[in-house]
Amino acid sequence: MNSDVIITVKDLVKTYNGHTAVDGVSFEIKRGEILGLLGPNGAGKSTIISILCCLLEPTRGRVLIDGFDIHDDSTQIKKVIGVVPQEISLYPTLTARENLVFYGRIYGLSGRALKTRVETLLDMVGLTERGNDLLEGFSGGMKRRINIAAALLHEPRILFLDEPSTGVDPQSRRRIYDTIQDLNRRGMTVLLTTHQMEDAEKLCHRIAIMDKGKMIALDTLGGLLKMVGESDMIHIAAPEILPGPVEAIQNLPIVQKVSLDRGNMTIQLVRGRESLAGIIELLISSGTRVESIRITEPDLETLFLHLTGTKLRG
Ligand SMILES: Nc1ncnc2c1ncn2[C@@H]1O[C@H](COP(=O)(O)OP(=O)(O)OP(=O)(O)O)[C@@H](O)[C@H]1O
Numbered sequence: 001m002n003s004d005v006i007i008t009v010k011d012l013v014k015t016y017n018g019h020t021a022v023d024g025v026s027f028e029i030k031r032g033e034i035l036g037l038l039g040p041n042g043a044g045k046s047t048i049i050s051i052l053c054c055l056l057e058p059t060r061g062r063v064l065i066d067g068f069d070i071h072d073d074s075t076q077i078k079k080v081i082g083v084v085p086q087e088i089s090l091y092p093t094l095t096a097r098e099n100l101v102f103y104g105r106i107y108g109l110s111g112r113a114l115k116t117r118v119e120t121l122l123d124m125v126g127l128t129e130r131g132n133d134l135l136e137g138f139s140g141g142m143k144r145r146i147n148i149a150a151a152l153l154h155e156p157r158i159l160f161l162d163e164p165s166t167g168v169d170p171q172s173r174r175r176i177y178d179t180i181q182d183l184n185r186r187g188m189t190v191l192l193t194t195h196q197m198e199d200a201e202k203l204c205h206r207i208a209i210m211d212k213g214k215m216i217a218l219d220t221l222g223g224l225l226k227m228v229g230e231s232d233m234i235h236i237a238a239p240e241i242l243p244g245p246v247e248a249i250q251n252l253p254i255v256q257k258v259s260l261d262r263g264n265m266t267i268q269l270v271r272g273r274e275s276l277a278g279i280i281e282l283l284i285s286s287g288t289r290v291e292s293i294r295i296t297e298p299d300l301e302t303l304f305l306h307l308t309g310t311k312l313r314g
């Protein structure tokens with residue numbers, strides 16, 4: 001096995017009563033990498049995480065985690081992985097500190113070592129001040145941050161996060177991003193699932209796109225966006241668009257296509273942002289009254305549409 005690779009998944013299949021939730025998925029995660037599984041509801045993301053965490057038996061396929069096989073060495077694997085499940089698994093009537101102490105004891109920690117670890121983790125997720133408050137009074141984002149802390153008590157080398165930003169306010173989301181990036185800088189390998197493009201774009205070194213149980217693409221953000229091509233779109237609304245400026249824009253070397261639909265002009269071009277000023281100037285100098293301008297660049301949503309013909313957000 002290549003020592004740069006910490007997780008190997010080969011031909012993974014999971015069927016639930018005849019329904020295939022994971023359909024022949026293979027991928028590798030490199031040591032120190034943040035890999036994101038991006039896909040819509042029901043794509044099979046949580047099923048993959050559950051199998052990798054040794055919580056669910058696969059129907060077929062092979063998974064190696066840090067050299068251990070999920071079939072034979074689940075006890076060893078559980079020592080090196082931390083898991084933040086999609087559903088919050090904390091006790092509402094205990095305080096944040098008490099919850100962490102409870103989970104720490106499960107991992108065999110006690111005494112000063114446990115106390116120090118709990119304080120370090122409360123600080124890491126930015127909730128030291130709220131440590132003595134009951135969980136039931138916490139926001140979704142704060143609960144998620146405590147759930148992340150709970151997964152780190154035994155100092156795992158690999159962290160699995162299932163939908164870390166679902167139901168999370170923007171402030172907690174930023175804090176969660178910071179925590180994940182900070183852990184990763186200190187060597188943590190991370191596998192997360194999400195159906196939010198922002199998580200994938202901002203956090204992940206590589207992104208795997210999932211749909212209907214299959215992994216349909218896996219690459220860096222840059223690599224994935226190349227699959228949709230390099231074109232940007234400038235959308236211009238104006239009450240009257242004359243043939244003169246349209247022709248002038250059409251003749252610009254960076255412009256690939258101009259389409260007109262009544263008062264709307266769409267320009268397909270490369271490096272739209274850089275050329276925007278020139279195009280506006282051309283329109284204004286020809287007397288066109290521009291009402292609005294919008295620029296769209298290729299993103300993961302465009303890619304998903306390109307690959308599957310359906311939208312990522314249902
Ligand atoms: N315990 C189960 N029994 C039967 N079917 C299941 C079970 N768990 C998941 N499934 C089905 O497997 C498919 C994949 O589910 P999974 O939860 O892995 O998707 P997901 O990508 O995590 O979706 P979400 O974004 O909604 O969390 C779905 O069709 C789901 O209905």
Ligand SMILES: [Mg+2]
Nearest residue numbers: 045046047086
């Ligand atoms: Mg899920």
